[in-house]
Amino acid sequence: MTDIKKVVLAYSGGLDTSIILKWLQDEYHCEVVTFTADIGQGEELEPARAKAQAFGVKEIYIQDLREEFVRDYVFPMFRANTIYEGEYLLGTSIARPLIAKYLVEIANQTGADAISHGATGKGNDQVRFELGAYALKPDVKIIAPWREWDLNSREKLLAYAEQHSIPIEMKRGKQSPYSMDANLLHISYEGGILENPWAEPEEDIWRWTASPEKAPDKPTTLELEFAKGDIIKIDGQTMTPAQVLAYLNQVAGENGIGRLDLVENRYVGMKSRGCYETPGGTVILKAHRAIESITLDREVAHLKDELMPRYASLIYNGYWWSPERKLLQEMIDGSQVNVNGKVRLKLYKGNVIVTGRMSESNSLFDTSIATFEDDEGAYNQQDAEGFIKLNALRMRIAAQCKNL
Secondary structure (H helix, E strand, C coil), X not given: CCCCCEEEEECCCCHHHHHHHHXXXXXXXXXXXXXXXXXXXXXXXXXXXXXXXXXXXXXXXXXXXXXXXXXXXXXXXXXXXXXXXXCECCCCHHHHHHHHHHHHHHHHHHCCCEEECCCCCCCCHHHHHHXXXXXXCCCCCEECHHHCCCCCCHHHHHHHHHHCCCCCCCCECCECCCEEEECCCCEEEECHHHHCCCCCXXXXXXXXXXXXXXXXXXXXXXXXXXXXXXXXXXXXXXXCHHHHHHHHHHHHHHCCXXXXXXXXXXXXXXXXEEEEECHHHHHHHHHXXXXXXXXXXXXXXXXXHHHHHHHHHHHHHCCCCCHHHHHHHHHHHHHCCCCCEEEEEEXXXXXXXXXXXXXXXXXXXXXXXXXXXXXXXXXXXXXXXXXXXXXXXXXXXXXXXXXC
């Protein structure tokens, strides 16, 4: 791609993208436009601007996308109760389509010839960024330095940074820092001792959550109010989507909630071990299932559970902008019209305990039918005999055939 004159780089100011900025200038002799998304990573973003300016970048985009991230990506995902391979709450995965969207928009605004990212050639993020970009701009050109250069280890990257006077935070002598990714939903850790799946993570790796052993001895009680499947109030206080997640991160983290150590199957074919902290998301998932338990029809709830693994895989593998994910989202959102009400929770030493759920207008829980006391004719228990016999008919016939 020798005709590249301007590139939009997804830029964090961290190790990889700081090196990529310099590398693009030297290898492609092109102008670099930087885009830094504030999606709640909890870091000061102005240093990224200063670093970009130091390398002569003239067009620098730093945008606060926290509300859009939670409102349009995180909340829709949790309406489906989404988890990947039974554990992972998709904190990294769900941020990538938003970043891809803005890379394309800024490329269109600035007349850039290509976009670039810092995802490695071994990981999922390259797929997520690029599938999103192609879906939104079919003729987009993409530069993925990790698939081109020979800086194929963290040690080589640190040496390159030192050679070109690129400042790197969290440098531990010659030891590489963990590869970390953070946003308002989670923070992840990979590399270092975590590459041995038998090695226990060091306690000081965790940044957002207290150790369950050291969490408060007194539980924290929360009351969450839902409207159409989304949390709109906490303890009676109206909050925006980003405020909801930020607050839940804080209180859940203090109570030792949200740590996860797993080995997952990457889309590119390998297994990968990572550690994650998702305190607020862990609470949202538990609470959402609780409010659905009294507001969703049984078959609708079961159908959602059957489709959820496919939906989770679409997000994990980078197909957020695909027609099939959009179709599933329409169905999921349609199921949430009556998911309104309140859930009461107790947070205690790593546990999220549901202690109550109610919906004034949409509850399908009928006490007069479910009661163990006198139901005054609301339910005829004799009807169950015919129901059972009809459902047993095929098995009785099969058993009779075996006995012939």
